[in-house]
Each structure stands twice: as structure tokens, then as C-alpha cells.
Amino acid sequence: MIWILLVVFLVCLLLRFPIAFSLGLSCMVFLVCNGTDLIIMPMKMYSGIDVFVLLSIPGFIIAGNLMNHGGLTAKIISFCNHLIGHIPGGLALANIGSSMLFAGISGTAISDTASIGSVMIPAMKKEGYDPEFACAVTASSSTVGPIIPPSVPMIIAATLSGLSVGKLFLAGALPGFLLGISMLLLTYYLAKKRNYPKTERSSFTQVAKGFVETFWSLLMTFIILFGIIGGVFTPTEASIIAVLYAYLVGTLVYKRLNFKKTLAILLDAMKTSASLMVLIGFANLFGYILVSEQIPNQIASSILGFSDNKYVVLLLINILLILVGTFMETIAALLILFPILLKVAIGVDVDPIHFAIIALLNLIIGLTTPPLGVCLFVASGIGKVPLEKVSKANLPFLGISLFVLTLVTLFPDITLFLPRLILGE
């Protein structure tokens, strides 16, 4: 019977139904065929979204949007340009640096591509960079965002598995920085080789001024992280403090927000959050059906039947997740597959926190994997460059991302070092 669920889901996806409704429709068809009372649909939708930690998702989205509309993106870019713009390929390096800094505020890759790309891609094109390279750098560097905390997918992974949000945030920090620094090194190498331009060295005063301008927004990341990790706030409380802080900085310091603009930002952020929550609610029902049909157990025993070697199992999971990440939106894929694969990983003694970061890295890399990587689409749209060209230019960055993924998979300490150091076992 379970094939009905999967076939209807895939057909709906291919026919361009929104992913959330593809999940809902496939569940409804399955339940009708199975003779189950459809009241289970609103019940599971309710239990899926009635979780206090999920309140942090609109919180972080509102805070990120308030900061962005408060003029933060331009200030971060300007600061990074003052700091590293004088190195060959300076603007491309500043693009990656901005993504690493902006990561702490927005928490999603697509919003990073859109907000940083809209400023950086035209600027890089104007400076004489290859347009496809400008798009590829922007798309790839934005994938650092959901790995460096705070991260919306990490909150969802924690909700699904009962893992600590604080531990996951800490666990993502080193892999995120490793990914960002690898991209900086690759860009420097390519810039030298292709003779990309550099900007004039900024004076110390300009760098200091840039730092002061971005200081208030960077302080928000600090408050969120240390508030959660230090046990001062729960993730939900930290996100609401971030909203209040972003509003105060946007109105009193940057003076770019007014009441009307704030209402529009709130409404937009809540629409984004609602689309995610509808997805989470229907995925909860989808997951319930899979569990009641014992699908996770069957998948776990087939993978473990193939091999019980930890590294072979992780390799298989990596391949599966990258393929899925290429075709499916990160959060939808996380909701459907993470609980199932976590069970398999725990079965071969992989630490759940380590596995959560591996899964997330895989799905995020999928965002820049041709032919369907969403970030590539967004960047090629902004740069008005054909997707094929951007995909080709992105290959070195994809290679470096896969290299970092391999390191994170093989060496759990990259992930677990910070949580162990700060929070203990």
C-alpha cells in the first residue's frame, strides 16, 4: 500500500504542485485507500506545529528581515570590501566573507543568495569579473549560511530528533568556517590565475568605520549564540530577543525602519514561516504514515544488510542525500529523511550530532548541484547568466564543498570538538 503514498507524492511533485501540498495530497490519497479516518490529517498537522521551539523559526526570519531592511547587507559588504578588497579577487573574497558574516543573521541559504547577490553580482560584473564566476561565488558561498549558526534547518533537525539546538549550533560552527575558508582559498587561487581585479587598499580609519557600522548587527549573532549556548535563553526566547534587538537597531541606530515598513516586514516573514509550517505539518503526517507502515525500519535494515561498516553506510547516506538535495528543497528533504536516516546512523554508532551536521551539509550542497540547485537558479536569475554557464563555473566550488563534506564525515572531531569543549559530553 505504501507505494500509493510515494507514487502520488512523486507525481504531484513532477506536476509542479507545491511540495507542502504534494505531501498533504499523497497522505490523503493513502489514507482514503487505507480506509483510515481523515481526521488524522488536522490532528497531525496540529501536533506537528504545536511545538514551542518552532516559534524560533519566525523569530529568526523576522530578525533577519528587519536587519536586512535596516541596511545591514550593504554595510557588511562594505566592511568586508574594506577589509579584504585589496587582495587579488578582493570583491569575490568580500562576497564570501559577507556570506559568512550574514550567515549569523539570516540562517537560510536562498535568502543569502538573493540579498548578497543583488548587491555583489552587479558590482563584480562591473569590476570585470566573469559574470558566471560572480554568480557561482555568490551561490556557493551562501551555502555556508545554514551551517554557521543560527540556522533554521538545524532548529528543525533538533525538533525532529530531540537533539539540543545549542549543541547543534556549536557543532556547525567549525564545519561552516572550514567551508567558508576553503572557498576563500579557492577563490584567491582562481583570482590569481585569471588575473581578477583588486580594489585599492582601505585606510585603517575606513576599516574601523566599517567595523563600527556592522558592529551592532554582529552583536546580535553574539547575543543569540551565547544566550542559547550559555543557557541564558531557550532558542525561542533568543529569537524573540533578536527580533526586539533588530527592531531597536533598525530604528534607533541605522534609522531605516519605520512602523509601516516594520509591519510589511513582519507580514512577509510570517508568510515565509507559514509556508514552512504547512510543510512541517504535512511532513509530520507523512512521517507518521511511514512509521506506522514500518518503512524506517525496513530502510534501516536494508542499508545495514548491505553493510554494517560505519563508513560504507555514511557513504551511501551521503550519496542519497546529495541526490535528494539536488531535487528537493532542504527543509522538506530534512523532514522526510532525517528521522529515518538518523536511526540507520545510530545503528552503526555515529554520534547523532555528528550525523545531523553531515545530513545538513549534504542537503545544503545539493542547493548548488546542477541541474536543479535552487541557489544556482537564484544567482543566475540575478546575474542574467544562463544556468548551464553558472553550473560549469560552480564546479570547482562544488568540488571543494564535497571535500569539506568528506572531511566532516571522516573526522567527527571537526563537528564534536566545540560541543564537547563548551558543553561537555
Added chain:
Amino acid sequence: MKRFVRSLSKAMKWGTLLSTFLFITLTLIQIYGRFFMEKAPSWTEEAARVAFIYAIAFAAGLAIRGTYYVNFGFLVERLPERFQRNLKLFIYGILVVFCCIFTFYALEFVMMGWIEKSPSIKYRMAISFSGVAIMGISLLLQLVQQRPKAQKP
């Protein structure tokens, strides 16, 4: 009828904003309670969750406009335009039926909530469950407003 649907959409917009303000305020009260009072009020978390569900319920329909619900369009985009138009109508029809069925069962779910009471505030759970019914209605309403126009032959 058009005017009625438009007024309801406006009400949903304000419903989203008010519920959002409410859950932000309630969470702030919780933080304040923990730092500046002897004990954080126990009802704030429960009340914030209800406000959040209502905010999501109102906004779910509003999100139909724009590109908030992600889909996966690479295959369909390669098909003839006429087919795409017909497919759009088909998807629209299926979604309307789906939302009608969902809303019907959501209302039944609300009825079940009349006998249950919440753990800390002791309000009827139907109040909280209503969020799911509002979500169904909100989706349905926006779908009605956003109906694609049939192409003239």
C-alpha cells in the same frame, strides 16, 4: 461576494499581525518573568504557542500569493504552453478540493476539542485546534481569490 472575500483577506492580514505581536509579547513576558520575577508565569508558553498557531493559520493563506510555497517546476516548464495552462487549472482544482476536505475534517477536529482542556490555562482545546480550521479556511479563501482565468479558445 468579491468585496466580502477582500474584507476577509484584510482580516487575515491583521489577524496575522496581531497574533504575531501577541506571541512576541508573550515570549518577552516569559523572559521578563524569568529574570525579574520570582518565577516565570507558566501560562505564557502555552498562550504563546496558541498565538503562534493562529499567526501561522492566518498567514498560510496569504502565502498563496507570491512564491512562498516552493514547487519543483523544471519538468513542466519544458512542456508546451497550452499544456502548462491546463495543468495550472487542474492543480488549482485539486488544491481547492483538497483544502475543502481538509477544512471539513479540521472543523470536526475542533469539535473534539470541546471536551479537552489545556494543561495550564485550562481553556478548551477547541480554541487552540481552531487554528488548523482557520488555516484550511484561509488557504481556501486565497485560492478562491487567486483562481486562474480560463483561456479563451
